Amino acid sequence: MPTIAIVGAGSGLGLSIAKVFGRNGFSVALVARTQEKLDGLAAELREAGTEAAGFTADVTDRPSLVAAFTRIKERFGQVDVLEYSPAPKTSTGAMIAPLDATVENLQPELEYYLYGGxxxxxxxxxxxxxxxxxxxxxTTGGSSLDVFAGPPEFGNIAVATSALRAYALKLNQVLTGTGVYxxxxPIFAWIGSGGPETQADTIAELYWDVYTKREGAEHPYDIR
Structure with a gap:
């Protein structure tokens, strides 16, 4: 049975992606910071017939993330799909506009998005x-692709997620033609904020489509 590891799993998009892959025969390894939350998500998946387990790690604590994957492999064996989608946040507790950016207040976002990924x-x-x-x-927010998609105060997130985007696209470039995809x-939507097109279950279907078709390096979900 193939396994998907979802890093940044929560009750929104992460759980919805887990449900889609679980329905299609995948085991699910959920990675997040809180074991209690993970236990609840894994129990919900198991009730639906999906083999699932949670593994605690903080993406800004690299040794804890490495240790989580060691435990995942002990439990499930190889990881066939990695999905990285830490919940949008600012580690500094505030949005940082470009004129206010410093090495110190950009570093936490780079740790969270780029270095974690x-x-x-x-x-x-x-x-x-x-x-x-x-x-x-x-997975990132839309400002990684279109820096004008958000207000200037999204500057620190746009910088960090753009870096993660660049890493993903360069990986695609060097691995094109191999069996690794x-x-x-990038998601241009406030998940869960409006109609069906903003709901996590709807967005999650895109991930299965991307996984099965394996075409192209970038697949924006854009409802603007």
């Missing part, structure tokens, strides 16, 4: 390359 990928990518099979999906999914 890189660390997660490093835990599965070598094995995927060795067996010439696997998928990596990186990498894609970036």
């Amino acid at each position: 890189l660390t997660a990928a490093q835990q599965v990518l070598p094995e995927m390359i060795e067996r010439d099979a696997g998928t990596l999906l990186f 990498v894609a970036h999914v």
Whole structure:
């Protein structure tokens, strides 16, 4: 049975992606900071017939993320799909406009998005390359693709998620023609804020479509 590891799993998009892949025969490894929350999500998936378990880690604490993947492999074996989608946040507690940006207040966002995504990928990518099979999906907000999509105060997030986007696209470039597929999914929507098109269950269907078709490096979900 193939396994998807969802880093940044929560009750919104992460759970919805887990449900879609679970319905299609995947086991699910959920990674987030709170074990109690993970236990609840995993129980909901198991009730629906999906093998699932939660593994605690903080994406800004790289050793904890490495340790989580060690436990995932002990439980499920190889990871066939990695989906990285930490919930949008500002680690500094405030949005940072470009004129207010400093090395110090940008660093937490780089840790959260770029370094966390890189660390997660490093835990599965070598094995995927060795067996010439696997998928990596990186999720960000729309400002990673269109920096004008959000207000100036999104500056710190736009910088960090743009860096993660660049990493994902360059991975796609070097792995094109192999059995390992990498894609970036920028989301231009406030998830759960409006009609059906903003709901996590609707957006999650895109991930299965991207996974199965394996075409192109970038797949925006844009409802503007």
